[in-house]
């Protein structure tokens with residue numbers, strides 16, 4: 001699987017990058033070529049300028065050097081010693097005199113050689129007469145400087161000496177006697193000295209003759225080398241004048257070409273013959289019309305080319321650096337763009353998720369709301385059901401109460417009616433004593449009904465009456481007094497044990513009294529008819545509370561009904577004996593005092609009821 005298959009976008013991007021890299025390289029190469037071309041031209045132009053300067057100097061120096069000797073031959077020709085010799089060339093004394101003279105002059109002027117020839121060209125005297133290379137006896141009639149001097153009055157010629165085998169520039173002047181030429185004075189100028197001045201690190205100097213043969217050269221290997229092939233006329237001329245004597249001419253290892261801006265470039269080896277290091281030179285030439293020479297300065301182009309290359313490489317490197325920097329910047333930008341795109345995508349994804357979650361939450365919320373509504377409805381219906389139940393319980397209680405009340409009231413009412421009828425009958429029969437008894441019973445019945453009514457009145461009491469500080473001992477005493485007749489009737493064995501220094505309690509004195517009476521009466525009912533009829537009333541402080549306890553030796557409260565004895569109208573005493581309101585009322589009274597009433601385990605074997613009350617704080621007046 002290729003990259004293109006996997007990700008076409010990435011492969012397009014890769015192709016784009018490759019294309020831009022290719023384009024960049026092409027631009028770089030083009031710029032490099034342009035810079036190289038321009039730099040080469042500029043540096044070669046500079047080189048050409050330097051070569052031009054060198055050419056100027058070299059030609060001027062060479063011309064000046066030769067000119068110094070140009071006028072010497074005519075001057076010498078007029079000298080008496082020379083003239084005398086010319087007139088008598090075979091006179092040994094004159095020859096010797098001339099030889100000495102010429103040697104002296106040569107030493108003074110610095111010329112190479114000076115010699116005197118007769119009219120036939122035979123050398124008669126010479127400055128080097130005493131050297132092995134002496135010109136004396138040599139005939140130089142074939143040299144142009146001789147023939148020209150004879151014919152035109154002045155001759156000059158450059159050549160390799162046939163005798164000395166040294167290169168020189170020759171000037172010739174005729175020795176005249178009127179119109180007749182007696183001989184020729186010749187001066188040979190040494191050119192080696194000139195060559196020695198052309199030592200430049202970066203350039204070479206060559207002097208060529210019209211046939212292109214190198215006569216002078218700063219590089220000795222190039223001497224007598226041909227810069228171009230000899231034509232026939234040139235070859236004939238050289239042979240006739242014997243300019244280069246027996247020197248062997250050779251073709252220089254030279255390739256000439258044209259550089260930018262029309263410069264002449266020579267590719268040439270260091271050594272004249274084959275081999276040697278090939279170098280490129282920029283050739284600038286100047287002609288020397290007097291001498292018939294062409295002086296060429298060959299400036300080495302290597303430094304110029306090296307400079308051009310350095311500049312090009314520098315430019316390319318700088319451009320490459322700039323391009324790399326640009327590429328890095330572009331890449332960073334691209335990355336940043338990619339990252340932004342990714343971030344935007346992530347943001348969008350996040351937003352979508354948030355929206356989804358929100359929708360889900362909204363749905364859950366709706367479901368919850370529905371559930372809550374459902375619950376509320378269920379609760380409402382439950383409450384309704386409860387209300388219904390309460391209502392039913394109330395009705396049941398009402399029914400129970402009605403039955404109890406009806407029974408309680410009907411019985412005395414029935415008895416009361418019987419006694420009343422009896423009393424009427426007894427009075428009619430005039431039995432007043434019995435009638436009085438009946439009437440007394442009627443009164444007792446009426447009292448009983450009154451008692452029932454009073455109880456009902458207590459049941460319907462208004463809660464929340466003011467609480468005060470109540471003395472427990474006083475209340476116990478009052479209750480004992482109220483319950484006294486009933487206790488005595490049953491024959492109860494009552495013991496009262498109150499802890500000394502009991503604190504006052506928060507309560508209503510009459511209501512607390514009513515509670516104690518109720519508890520004592522119940523205890524009495526429990527022990528009634530039993531052999532053991534003990535009842536104990538005790539009170540003691542417990543922290544911030546006072547606990548009152550009424551316990552008896554009765555049968556106690558069976559477990560099965562213990563939970564119900566505080567319910568209103570619950571009674572085990574049978575119709576006519578109890579309304580089942582005593583404990584219920586007592587419970588509510590104690591609750592109103594912020595206290596508790598509870599059935600606890602007693603010590604006397606029967607039931608035990610505990611009333612826990614809060615100790616009173618501050619001095620409240622006991623009044624209700």
Ligand code: ADP
Nearest residue numbers: 522523526556571572573578579580582583607
């Ligand atoms: P009543 O005395 O009219 O029955 P109460 O509310 O005073 O009504 O008492 C409710 C019931 O609690 C009594 O019928 C009785 O069964 C039970 N009870 C109350 N006190 C005692 C006690 N000291 N011993 C045994 N049972 C008791």
